[in-house]
Amino acid sequence: xxxxxxxxxxxxxxxxxxxxxxxxxxxxxxxxxxxxxxxxxxxxxxxxxxxxxxxxxxxxxxxxxxxxxxxxxxxxxxxxxxxxxxxxxxxxxxxxxxxxxxxxxxxxxxxxxxxxxxxxxxxxxxxxxxxxxxxxxxxxxxxxxxxxxxxxxxxxxxxxxxxxxxxxxxxxxxxxxxxxxxxxxxxxxxxxxxxxxxxxxxxxxxxxxxxxxxxxxxxxxxxxxxxxxxxxxxxxxxxxxxxxxxxxxxxxxxxxxxxxxxxxxxxxxxxxxxxxxxxxxxxxxxxxxxxxxxxxxxxxxxxx
Amino acid sequence: xxxxxxxxxxxxxxxxxxxxxxxxxxxxxxxxxxxxxxxxxxxxxxxxxxxxxxxxxxxxxxxxxxxxxxxxxxxxxxxxxxxxxxxxxxxxxxxxxxxxxxxxxxxxxxxxxxxxxxxxxxxxxxxxxxxxxxxxxxxxxxxxxxxxxxxxxxxxxxxxxxxxxxxxxxxxxxxxxxxxxxxxxxxxxxxxxxxxxxxxxxxxxxxxxxxxxxxxxxxxxxxxxxxxxxxxxxxxxxxxxxxxxxxxxxxxxxxxxxxxxxxxxxxxxxxxxxxxxxxxxxxxxxxxxxxxxxxxxxxxxxxxxxxxxxxxxxxxxxxxxxxxx
Numbered sequence: 001x002x003x004x005x006x007x008x009x010x011x012x013x014x015x016x017x018x019x020x021x022x023x024x025x026x027x028x029x030x031x032x033x034x035x036x037x038x039x040x041x042x043x044x045x046x047x048x049x050x051x052x053x054x055x056x057x058x059x060x061x062x063x064x065x066x067x068x069x070x071x072x073x074x075x076x077x078x079x080x081x082x083x084x085x086x087x088x089x090x091x092x093x094x095x096x097x098x099x100x101x102x103x104x105x106x107x108x109x110x111x112x113x114x115x116x117x118x119x120x121x122x123x124x125x126x127x128x129x130x131x132x133x134x135x136x137x138x139x140x141x142x143x144x145x146x147x148x149x150x151x152x153x154x155x156x157x158x159x160x161x162x163x164x165x166x167x168x169x170x171x172x173x174x175x176x177x178x179x180x181x182x183x184x185x186x187x188x189x190x191x192x193x194x195x196x197x198x199x200x201x202x203x204x205x206x207x208x209x210x211x212x213x214x215x216x217x218x219x220x221x222x223x224x225x226x227x228x229x230x231x232x233x234x235x236x237x238x239x240x241x242x243x244x245x246x247x248x249x250x251x252x253x254x255x256x257x258x259x260x261x262x263x264x265x266x267x268x269x270x271x272x273x274x275x276x277x278x279x280x281x282x283x284x285x286x287x288x289x290x291x292x293x294x295x296x297x298x299x300x301x302x303x304x
Numbered sequence: 305x306x307x308x309x310x311x312x313x314x315x316x317x318x319x320x321x322x323x324x325x326x327x328x329x330x331x332x333x334x335x336x337x338x339x340x341x342x343x344x345x346x347x348x349x350x351x352x353x354x355x356x357x358x359x360x361x362x363x364x365x366x367x368x369x370x371x372x373x374x375x376x377x378x379x380x381x382x383x384x385x386x387x388x389x390x391x392x393x394x395x396x397x398x399x400x401x402x403x404x405x406x407x408x409x410x411x412x413x414x415x416x417x418x419x420x421x422x423x424x425x426x427x428x429x430x431x432x433x434x435x436x437x438x439x440x441x442x443x444x445x446x447x448x449x450x451x452x453x454x455x456x457x458x459x460x461x462x463x464x465x466x467x468x469x470x471x472x473x474x475x476x477x478x479x480x481x482x483x484x485x486x487x488x489x490x491x492x493x494x495x496x497x498x499x500x501x502x503x504x505x506x507x508x509x510x511x512x513x514x515x516x517x518x519x520x521x522x523x524x525x526x527x528x529x530x531x532x533x534x535x536x537x538x539x540x541x542x543x544x545x546x547x548x549x550x551x552x553x554x555x556x557x558x559x560x561x562x563x564x565x566x567x568x569x570x571x572x573x574x575x576x577x578x579x580x581x582x583x584x585x586x587x588x589x590x591x592x593x594x595x596x597x598x599x600x601x602x603x604x605x606x607x608x609x610x611x612x613x614x615x616x617x618x619x620x621x622x623x624x625x626x627x628x629x
Contacts, residue, residue, distance in 0.1 A: 018504060025508065032516075036523050043526050043555065044534060050548045051538045063538040078523060085515050093504060100500070191500055192407055193326065196400050199507070200331055203393055208338045211385065215345055218388040219572075222519040223528065236345075 001116045005124025006131070009098060013132055018097060022090045023136060029082040030140040034147025037075030041151060072152050073159055073259040076144050076166075080255045081222060083170045084206055084248050091133060091174040092198040095181025098125050100191050108297030122292040126285070129178040134171055141167045166258045172277060173251045177202065179284035186291040206248050213243040221248075247277050310423050314431020315438065318405060322439045325404055331397045332443055335389055339447040340454060342385025347459035353377055354461050378580035379461045380471060383451045387575045390447065390478050391568055395514055397443070398482040399506045401436055402489025407499035415622070425620035432490070433483060433612055440482040444475045470590065474578035477601075480608045481571040485510065487611035494618045514568040521563030526552065570603040 013019045052062045102108055111121065144163060148155050155163075184198040185191070210216040215236055243249060254273040256262030322328055354377055364372045409415045418428065448471065456462045463471065489506045496502030526549065527533045535545040549556065563569045574597045577585045585593060594601070 018501065021504070021508070029516075032520070036520065039524060043524070043552075046552070047526055047534060047548055048538065050551050051540055051544070054544070054547060063540070078519075081519065086511060089507070089511065192404060192503070195500060195503060196331070199396065200334060203396065204334060207389075207392060208334070208341075211338065211342060211345070217342070217385050218392050219518070219522075222515060223522055 001120045002124045002127065005116075005121055006128045009125055009128035010132060012101065013094070013097065013128070016097065016101075018093065019132070022094065023139065025086060025090065026136045026140050027143055029086045030079065030143040031147070033076055033078035033082055034144065034151070036078050037147065038151045041075065071260045072148070072155075073162060073166075074261045075148060075151055076163075076259065077256075077261050079140075079144065079166075079170075080252050080259070080261075083173060083255075084251065085222070087136075087170065087174050088177040088206065089199070089202055091177035092181040092202050093195070094132060095129060095178035095183075096185055096195050096198055097181075098129055098178075099182050099185040100194060103185065103297075104191065112297060118293045119289060122289050125182065125292075126179070126288065129182070130171075130175055133174050133178060137167050137171050137174070162258055162260060166255055169251065169254060169258060169274065172274070172281065173247070176247075176277070176281045176284050179281070179288050182288055183284065183291060186288070186295050209246045210249050212239050213246045214240070214249060216249075244272070245276050247280050250274070250276055307424075307427055310427045311431040311434065314423070314428060315435035318432045318435025319438045321408060322401055322404070322435070328397065328401060328404065328439075331393070331400065332446075335393050335397065335443065336446055336450060338389050338393070339386040340450045342389065343382055343451045343454040344458060346382040346385060347454055350377065350379075350382060350455075350459040350461070354459065377461070378586055379455050379459060379463050380467050380579040381581045382455055382459060383471070383579050384576070384581045386447055386451050387474065387478070387572070387579065387581075390444070391481070391572055391575075392514055394440075394443070394478065394482050395485045395510055395568070396507075398436070398440065398485035399489035399503070399510055401439060402486040402491075403493045403499065403503045403506065405432055405436070405486075406490050406493040406502070410499060426616055428619045429612065429616035433487065433615065436486040437479055437483055440479050440486075444478050444482075448475055466590070470578045470580075470593070474575040477571055477574050477578075477604055480604050481568070484567065484604075484608040484611045487608070487615040491611070491614050491618045494622050513566050517566035518563060518569045518572070521559055521566070521569065524555075524559045524562070526555075564603075567603065567607045570600040570607075573597060574600040574604065 048063070055062060102111070112118070141163065144167075145155070145160075148159070148163075180201050181195075181198045184201070185194040188194040188197055207218045207221060210221055211218070213236075250273040253262070254270050257265055257270045257273075357377060361372055409418070452463060452468075452471070488509060489503070492506035492509070493499050493502035496505060522528060527535055527545070535548075538544075540548065576582050577588075577593050577597045577600075580586050585596070588596065
């Protein structure tokens, strides 16, 4: 029965134009990240050449080669920003559609007339969401790979491993947002309220929490290279303790380590960054199962 | 009933309905809390810097110095976080309000009723737009009050009347900005067969205009290519940087052009200029500031007017039975 729900849901999402839009946006974001990385690389070469020429004219020694500071996978550093921005928002919408469409169509009443437990229904729904997100990310990985091969003229086995690991972490980051989209439909009485509540949660996690724990202004969160901020204020000394729970910051930090675009850290430290994310996903998973068990599927949420 | 009374009635209806929406109230509360927190965070170190400057000034006056260095502090710049939240979360609230305005009429099936009354599409567009502006004015006033009181009470620096006027202009620009996103949310929802799809389209445009396009502009900044700055890595000082960048005028123009396509960036530039966020604007008089930001003012006005006209046109062509909620 889980397989039936799974395949029905994947088919339903495939039939929706929204999924095509999400896939297009995801691939576009990845291509954009690659193009920006390429542009960044070209700018550094041109600025370095010009600086060397000007310094040589004044008799000054050549500046250090900035590429020694620029790792190969930094070409994709914008993806670390786009996954929490574009990917997470779309994951909320996907999760929302998974339950809301069925409620709007009144299918909820019919489904449980069949010999199917609510746990099977939830498992099928969550697995289909996880599979669709994995499909989106695999497509994005392929575009990233093409961008790296085009710009860097090759990729080592180690870099390929790092890239795969980054996308696996991104998948683990997006699944909780899809669960948020599902849960908000189960918690609210109207479709619009559910979607906007899910978006409110995304805004708080992505922009508000990092400001409280790290003093990052909203627009600073958009830049892949973040300058360290002084956290000497008494306020931050208290709130910084909650920094490990800021999943977006932990995701970005762990991604930076995996892609080798930020200073190296011990493996245990990186794993400790990922743990809160897994804990967050586990809590949402339990909540989704519990809410589906008690949800009244006889009502329709087609009203606003 | 005259046209003006129709418009006012519709505006009142929009305002009351918005305040009744629970999600809107939740989003407003989130915005006010994060604004207060951002101002608190920015002001925490400010009070001690101000005390240092006051001590320096008192000492300089006591020793009979003629020329006393002006204060390097700008209290209005402490509102930067709050303005950024208006730019990001405020725009989402505006889209949500536009979406709710249309989907409510669809769900309650009041569209046909409204069209049976002697109310033109222009009246409806203007009425709902003014009602939405009244909601945004309430929201902006709340965040402005929180900001100004935080500066006074935490940073111990009350803003002057001229600074207050500049702040007023920044918040007026915020009203135009939010009004434009309200129109976008309403147009996208009214034109979509399903309201939820319309909301997704409007949010996609928001993502592009507010988050992606400005981010591209920042990312392409030559100095942002390496942590700590590319020019620092190349051991170049400010003069060296200017000299090198003189060979990249085409690149800089492209970068500026990408940023210019973002309506949100124009609001940000204007608001930051009015609130002394950028150092280079601080010595400017109000007249100079307005001259410097005239392109941003034109963008803000023309985008809002264009979207309002789009809303009017949408109302004119929306069938009373169209769409599903």
